[in-house]
Amino acid sequence: MAALLPARMLERPRDVTRLARLFHALSDETRLRIVGKLLGGEQCVCTLTDALDAGQSRLSFHLKALKDAGLVSDRREGRWVHYALNPDVLQEIKSFIGSVREVAARCC
Amino acid sequence: MAALLPARMLERPRDVTRLARLFHALSDETRLRIVGKLLGGEQCVCTLTDALDAGQSRLSFHLKALKDAGLVSDRREGRWVHYALNPDVLQEIKSFIGSVREVAARCC
DNA sequence: TTGACATATAAAGATTTCTTGATACATTGA
DNA sequence: TCAATGTATCAAGAAATCTTTATATGTCAA
Numbered sequence: 001m002a003a004l005l006p007a008r009m010l011e012r013p014r015d016v017t018r019l020a021r022l023f024h025a026l027s028d029e030t031r032l033r034i035v036g037k038l039l040g041g042e043q044c045v046c047t048l049t050d051a052l053d054a055g056q057s058r059l060s061f062h063l064k065a066l067k068d069a070g071l072v073s074d075r076r077e078g079r080w081v082h083y084a085l086n087p088d089v090l091q092e093i094k095s096f097i098g099s100v101r102e103v104a105a106r107c108c
Numbered sequence: 109m110a111a112l113l114p115a116r117m118l119e120r121p122r123d124v125t126r127l128a129r130l131f132h133a134l135s136d137e138t139r140l141r142i143v144g145k146l147l148g149g150e151q152c153v154c155t156l157t158d159a160l161d162a163g164q165s166r167l168s169f170h171l172k173a174l175k176d177a178g179l180v181s182d183r184r185e186g187r188w189v190h191y192a193l194n195p196d197v198l199q200e201i202k203s204f205i206g207s208v209r210e211v212a213a214r215c216c
Numbered sequence: 217t218t219g220a221c222a223t224a225t226a227a228a229g230a231t232t233t234c235t236t237g238a239t240a241c242a243t244t245g246a
Numbered sequence: 247t248c249a250a251t252g253t254a255t256c257a258a259g260a261a262a263t264c265t266t267t268a269t270a271t272g273t274c275a276a
Contacts, residue, residue, distance in 0.1 A: 010144025020137045027132035028264085029124050036118025039208065041215040045223065058265060060224055065263095079222045079273050084216045090209035097205060100147065101198035107149040108192045136234085153253065166235060168254055173233095187243050187252045 006099040022093055025069035030054060031062045035085065038072065042084040114207040130201055133177035138162060139170045143193065146180065150192040 009015040025031060033052055037043055049059050063083055066072045070089045075082045117123040133139060138160065145151055145159055157167055171191055174180045178197045183190045 007144055007147040010140055010147070016137050016140050016144075019140055020135055023131045023140075024135035024263095027128055027135045029128045030264090032118055032124050032127055032131075035208065036115055036124075039115040039118070039211045039215065049222095055266070056223070057225080057267080061264075064224080076223095076272090081223060085208075085212040087209055087212040087216055090205060090212055094202060094205040094209050097198060097202040100143065100193075101195055101202050103147045104193040104195040104198055107147065108195055132233095138234090157252095163236070164253070165237080165255080169234075172254080184242090184253090189253060 006096060006103060009096070019096065021069050022071070022089070025066055025071050028062065028065070030058070031066055034059075034062060034066065034083075035071070038083060038085045042075075042082045044080045044082050046080065048083070114204060114211060117204070127204065129177050130179070130197070133174055133179050136170065136173070138166070139174055142167075142170060142174065142191075143179070146191060146193045150183075150190045152188045152190050154188065156191070 034048060037048055037051055045059065049056055052059065067074060071086055072083045073086055141160055142156060145156055153167065153171065157164055160167065175182060179194055180191045181194055
């Protein structure tokens with residue numbers, strides 16, 4: 001996703017689709033709580049299952065949603081799988097919202 | 109929404125709910141395209157209907173979603189209703205993502 | 217190799233969201 | 247007041263999303 005003015009990005013179907021997917025990944029309470037836990041550093045799925053008292057397959061579903069959006073990455077270590085936030089994509093979102101905000105502050 | 113560390117915010121049910129709603133509002137392509145148009149300044153619904161070639165009731169539906177989330181505000185002027193972005197809420201989102209990003213960059 | 221454990225995937229139903237077409241509401245000008 | 251216009255709301259169906267239960271996959275230890 002190039003560093004374009006947001007007004008231009010929001011006219012490019014590809015960027016619009018990508019942004020919609022990113023925001024969708026963040027639009028669910030369970031997923032936001034997962035993000036909250038991952039702020040403490042990489043976490044094993046088992047830790048998250050305990051901390052969020054969500055069923056195992058439910059957690060797996062949401063972890064996949066976050067992963068498909070690129071917000072987290074996973075790493076297998078033996079039987080365990082660890083998930084971690086992907087700062088790059090967070091930076092992307094921040095830049096986008098930041099530019100939108102700047103333009104809006106000027107014009108609105 | 110207080111200026112808390114994101115890890116703490118994401119443990120507060122109210123904040124989690126609010127954030128999920130904000131992100132949901134941004135998770136639809138039609139709504140993102142509306143935001144793109146509003147970056148050109150306040151717009152009449154009729155302008156948006158033309159620019160996005162979306163049906164009138166469909167547009168109304170999405171404008172309501174953006175308004176309910178607090179991302180835009182509306183102003184009636186005679187028969188016309190104008191919508192504009194709300195920079196404050198954009199700033200809120202930016203701050204949130206920014207803090208998440210910072211923490212993530214350190215720990216991940 | 218087998219059994220146990222951690223996680224992922226699949227299938228089905230429940231719920232939510234989106235789209236469309238019809239209708240209601242508000243404002244203006246005649 | 248009435249007709250025309252711009253916008254909002256409603257109702258119904260379509261589509262997407264989420265939850266749950268069951269099953270599959272992968273890894274380790276015995």
